[in-house]
Amino acid sequence: MSTLWHGRFEGGPAEELLAFTVSLPFDQRLAADDLQGSRAHVRGLVRAGVLTDGEASMVLRALDQVESELEAGSFVFVPSDEDIHTAIERRVTELAGAAGAKLHTGRSRNDQVATDLRLYTKRAVYRIGSRLLELQEVLLARAVEAAEAYLPGYTHLQRAQPVLLAHHLLAHGWALSRDVDRLLDTRRRLDVSPLGAGALAGSSLRLDPAGVAAELGFAAVFDNSLDAVSDRDFVAEVLFDLAMVGVHLSRIGEEIVLWSSEEFRFVHLDDAYATGSSMLPQKKNPDIAELARGKSGRLIGDLTGFLATLKGLPLAYNRDLQEDKEPLFDALDQVELALGAMAGLLRTVQFDVEAMRAAADTATSSATDLAEWLVARGTPFREAHATVGALVRRSLTEGRSLAELVGQHPDLGLDAAALLAEGVAVRRRTSPGGAGPEPVAAQLERFRERVAADRERLGEGR
């Protein structure tokens, strides 16, 4: 069997070595980026005087042929193809002969794989960003549609104060905005070409890393060849960004799980986005929401596992770095699927605004408004808090309605009792960024603008 390093070796590789070290099964998805990187490298080699124009066109034709074979599924892999880079170079050499054998001049798989992975990750960031924006648009549309519907807001999962449903939905929307922002920030840092770093120290040839970087659409080129081939910060960063998306989806998921329970009944899932039980005929289960919650554990694992791989690695390339791909691909795949499924679920979920309203319109949800009513009339807040708290306690122990007690209280009276009427409390949430109709109308506009601006920043997919 012929390896890329056969010159130095007397014998071929052991079967166990190949079985343990191959990455082809999972790095095949870098094929398009590998071809793109090789094309740029070939043109760079012409500028460096290593390849003639004639040789370059033979190699470029061979690369085109490899591309068609891969696309058609007719590309034949051989046992010595330990990774996609080896496989492509082997085939190019078969097709272009001596010219093909010059493709790898001045290049190592170390700078090659780092280049491929950065190209791939840039495209992946675009895909995830688009999915995030789609989910945000669903939240926005549902928030607009929710109009003045309201539900209890919770702290400690205890009813606290009523909030508009739109406000609640947008709370998740803003979290996703930070995810988009983080991904864009990560993309800016990962947009650096490592090609031309060679194995670790550059080359004696007149390579032109900046020209190659520009041709590949990178915003910048590496400054230090050792750093270029060993830097996987971008993988760790994307894994964090994705884990954070996962955590956000898990929190939305948990609320859907709660809200779809018979205890809450705030939402009814569309049949297409719910599952049944194999045994219990009456069941309708929120599996998407549960898996959004569950998969966040795996995404956190992808991040922490990879950080552990990086920890303590000496410069420059070490084979350990091959372990960057599986967690990255897994996290990208899972988050993309989760975003699509959650967007579908939220697009079709039916909000039971009547059940939400009934849960929100309990007298005690206006307790803070009563205290603030006293504050507006000069009572220090602590005192007002104690007065209202005592009334709530009396209402509970004496089994009398809070409205009646408030109406009879010398400092409160009927005007204050009117605050306890249905739908009053939520309309009093008027402060900027608050949960009532006035600030939420302004917020909806800001959110709409933010999503549009982020779409602009994300740009076009390549």
Ligand code: ARG
């Ligand atoms: N498959 C390897 C990876 O994914 C490619 C680099 C191999 N380099 C080496 N010196 N063995 O990292």
